[in-house]
Amino acid sequence: MAREGRTLYQSDRTSFVREEDGTGLYERDVFAFQAARRLATLDAEHEGLVFGRLDRTDDEVRYIGRIGVRDEDYEPLVIDWRARAAEPFYRATPADPMGVVRRRVLRSRGTTVIGIEDDLLDGEHADEDLVVVGEGALMAALSRARGPRMRDIVATIQGEQDEAIRAPYQGVTIISGGPGTGKTVVALHRAAFLLYSHRKRFERGGVLVVGPSRVFMSYIERVLPSLGEESVTLRSIGTVASDVVDLPGERVDPAPAGVVKGSLRMLRVLRRLVDEPLVSGPLELRVTVKGEVLTLRAPQLARIRADVLRHHKINSSRGHAEKGLLDALWSRLDGRVDLERAAFDDLVTDQASWTMFLHAWWPPLDARTVLRRLADPALVARVAEGVLDAEEQAVLAASYAGLDPVRPQWTVADAALLDELVAIIGPTPTEVEEDPTLFLADGSQVAELVTTADRLRPVQEVDPHADPHQRYAHVLVDEAQDITPMQWRMLRRRGSQASWTIVGDPAQSSWPDPEEYDRALSDLVGRAPVRRYRMSTNYRSPAEVFELATAVVAREYPAADLPTAVRSTGIEPELRRVAPEGLAEELATLVRRLGEQVEGSIGIICPPSRRDAVEGLLQPALDGLAPRVVVVSALEAKGLEYDAVVVVAPDDIVAEHSGGTRVLYVALTRPTQRLVTLDVGADAGRWRPDRSG
Numbered sequence: 001m002a003r004e005g006r007t008l009y010q011s012d013r014t015s016f017v018r019e020e021d022g023t024g025l026y027e028r029d030v031f032a033f034q035a036a037r038r039l040a041t042l043d044a045e046h047e048g049l050v051f052g053r054l055d056r057t058d059d060e061v062r063y064i065g066r067i068g069v070r071d072e073d074y075e076p077l078v079i080d081w082r083a084r085a086a087e088p089f090y091r092a093t094p095a096d097p098m099g100v101v102r103r104r105v106l107r108s109r110g111t112t113v114i115g116i117e118d119d120l121l122d123g124e125h126a127d128e129d130l131v132v133v134g135e136g137a138l139m140a141a142l143s144r145a146r147g148p149r150m151r152d153i154v155a156t157i158q159g160e161q162d163e164a165i166r167a168p169y170q171g172v173t174i175i176s177g178g179p180g181t182g183k184t185v186v187a188l189h190r191a192a193f194l195l196y197s198h199r200k201r202f203e204r205g206g207v208l209v210v211g212p213s214r215v216f217m218s219y220i221e222r223v224l225p226s227l228g229e230e231s232v233t234l235r236s237i238g239t240v241a242s243d244v245v246d247l248p249g250e251r252v253d254p255a256p257a258g259v260v261k262g263s264l265r266m267l268r269v270l271r272r273l274v275d276e277p278l279v280s281g282p283l284e285l286r287v288t289v290k291g292e293v294l295t296l297r298a299p300q301l302a303r304i305r306a307d308v309l310r311h312h313k314i315n316s317s318r319g320h321a322e323k324g325l326l327d328a329l330w331s332r333l334d335g336r337v338d339l340e341r342a343a344f345d346d347l348v349t350d351q352a353s354w355t356m357f358l359h360a361w362w363p364p365l366d367a368r369t370v371l372r373r374l375a376d377p378a379l380v381a382r383v384a385e386g387v388l389d390a391e392e393q394a395v396l397a398a399s400y401a402g403l404d405p406v407r408p409q410w411t412v413a414d415a416a417l418l419d420e421l422v423a424i425i426g427p428t429p430t431e432v433e434e435d436p437t438l439f440l441a442d443g444s445q446v447a448e449l450v451t452t453a454d455r456l457r458p459v460q461e462v463d464p465h466a467d468p469h470q471r472y473a474h475v476l477v478d479e480a481q482d483i484t485p486m487q488w489r490m491l492r493r494r495g496s497q498a499s500w501t502i503v504g505d506p507a508q509s510s511w512p513d514p515e516e517y518d519r520a521l522s523d524l525v526g527r528a529p530v531r532r533y534r535m536s537t538n539y540r541s542p543a544e545v546f547e548l549a550t551a552v553v554a555r556e557y558p559a560a561d562l563p564t565a566v567r568s569t570g571i572e573p574e575l576r577r578v579a580p581e582g583l584a585e586e587l588a589t590l591v592r593r594l595g596e597q598v599e600g601s602i603g604i605i606c607p608p609s610r611r612d613a614v615e616g617l618l619q620p621a622l623d624g625l626a627p628r629v630v631v632v633s634a635l636e637a638k639g640l641e642y643d644a645v646v647v648v649a650p651d652d653i654v655a656e657h658s659g660g661t662r663v664l665y666v667a668l669t670r671p672t673q674r675l676v677t678l679d680v681g682a683d684a685g686r687w688r689p690d691r692s693g
């Protein structure tokens with residue numbers, strides 16, 4: 001390439017050098033790159049590339065696939081599922097066949113078709129010899145065993161789901177519906193659709209998908225790549241802020257602390273916290289200039305501080321604070337000594353008392369250091385006075401008192417507080433290396449060097465206008481009913497110019513006040529255009545299981561949006577009871593039996609207080625079943641599903657969550673085939689619908 005370029009541009013002074021020839025080389029490379037990318041996409045879509053066929057009334061046959069493919073004459077061989085021409089595949093019904101006689105769904109393994117399911121949509125136009133196979137692709141898909149990863153549903157998207165997937169991108173799209181109605185899977189297909197239909201906007205601006213936990217993110221992570229989309233950022237709510245603070249973010253606070261930390265009232269607490277001086281006792285600045293002692297006391301210092309912070313963030317305004325102090329000291333001197341202002345400034349700033357004072361009065365702040373100060377109950381009492389009651393203050397202080405000083409285990413709720421603190425104080429200035437190079441060796445290739453001034457400053461200021469948050473063009477929030485007001489603020493920082501897709505079900509909220517979800521949504525929407533889609537069919541739960549779950553939730557939360565369960569298995573849920581000392585054996589027997597009864601995954605859903613113990617009890621009994629069995633807390637089970645589920649100690653699940661019965665409802669709606677509930681102890685079972693009186 002280099003040689004070719006050189007030859008092209010070498011003039012023999014008898015002919016023209018044509019720019020276009022050089023550009024041609026560049027274009028050739030671009031084409032080669034595009035072709036390689038296309039080949040990689042085609043290779044990746046080898047499995048199940050084509051999954052649908054439409055036989056139309058005008059005798060045209062269309063094939064629908066994960067990506068579009070054309071032949072050498074540019075005629076379509078396979079139509080991308082997101083294209084307009086593919087719409088009838090999802091929307092056509094016998095009542096409105098949209099020109100389709102037969103819809104066929106093909107299931108393949110490798111390059112071999114292993115199953116066909118047909119829907120006859122327009123019997124009137126069907127030829128006599130038209131073959132119609134199977135009982136419908138949807139039912140076949142729903143009865144298949146579940147593994148550890150969610151699968152895409154391109155082949156069987158239903159009409160109402162398709163409308164939400166293809167909704168225009170602008171403003172806020174709200175997808176609601178009960179458990180198992182496909183909200184998550186629909187939202188993910190919507191992300192793929194947006195990237196297809198507005199690729200430039202969303203690939204450049206970025207799409208962020210937020211879910212409740214890491215387990216959930218790894219459950220859904222294969223869906224978008226299976227649709228050919230790799231460019232979406234997936235984050236659990238505890239790690240959304242990892243662009244500004246380094247967070248592991250999976251630990252969950254016990255209910256009372258979580259509720260306090262999520263509340264909007266924490267905003268006032270944090271603002272006051274930042275204003276709390278780091279050193280105790282009255283702070284004053286005292287310097288001596290040519291024998292004159294100059295002092296600034298607390299009230300003047302407070303005024304200077306307030307002036308600076310009116311316009312700047314603390315971490316990016318140390319220079320302004322220094323100038324405010326020097327101005328005040330200069331006016332204190334009041335011309336008593338014959339000195340130029342610049343010389344005065346130098347005399348002051350050279351003094352050790354000045355440096356020490358600044359270190360205490362305007363230190364570079366780190367959000368984590370600031371938040372940990374709440375471990376001090378006396379400080380909490382000051383900054384939360386009139387905002388949190390005594391009990392809430394105690395809960396808050398206790399939650400930080402226990403933090404490991406070396407490796408603090410921040411919680412999911414802390415992440416939003418740390419993010420808020422970064423927004424208040426600005427990013428932490430980065431420390432300058434211990435011993436920066438001042439002088440360069442002869443012949444050094446280094447073009448920049450550190451100046452003496454840089455070296456003498458203890459910290460380097462970060463660009464005050466730089467926004468540390470990563471921003472996205474579209475933000476998709478799943479399980480949105482559990483997002484706390486402080487977390488919404490964190491999300492909005494990432495999507496201040498974004499369009500949104502919000503997915504949730506208030507009846508599954510683990511927050512004490514499910515109505516808060518509606519308030520948070522109306523704040524978010526503001527005056528943006530909003531579109532609402534309701535999913536009405538539960539594709540996950542067998543009707544028998546869902547009947548029990550709805551009886552439980554409706555008693556506590558009559559406003560629950562209850563979908564219709566489409567599938568019946570004829571197997572009723574089993575409501576069992578065991579004495580505490582028999583729990584280990586009962587669980588082992590149950591898991592072995594369920595392992596034979598279902599083909600796929602088995603979830604053991606526990607109250608948080610029993611989760612680790614149950615895991616310990618079960619381990620020795622698992623043998624070959626281990627890869628199929630997971631022990632999770634009710635909150636960890638959010639958004640997931642298993643072929644068989646054992647809900648351990650349902651009463652405790654209700655008691656240990658601020659969402660109470662709504663969290664139990666989540667647990668009861670996880671199975672795709674079989675549900676067993678296990679009351680522990682003779683008087684357990686208050687959750688049972690027949691005990692409600």
Ligand SMILES: Nc1ncnc2c1ncn2[C@@H]1O[C@H](COP(=O)(O)OP(=O)(O)OP(=O)(O)O)[C@@H](O)[C@H]1O
Nearest residue numbers: 153156157158179180181182183184185539540639
């Ligand atoms: N059109 C469809 N075709 C095949 N499977 C579907 C379809 N719609 C939903 N499903 C399946 O139903 C199950 C539930 O879907 P999903 O988890 O998206 O529901 P959800 O509404 O988010 O549930 P929850 O609120 O309980 O978390 C999944 O296994 C999904 O693949």
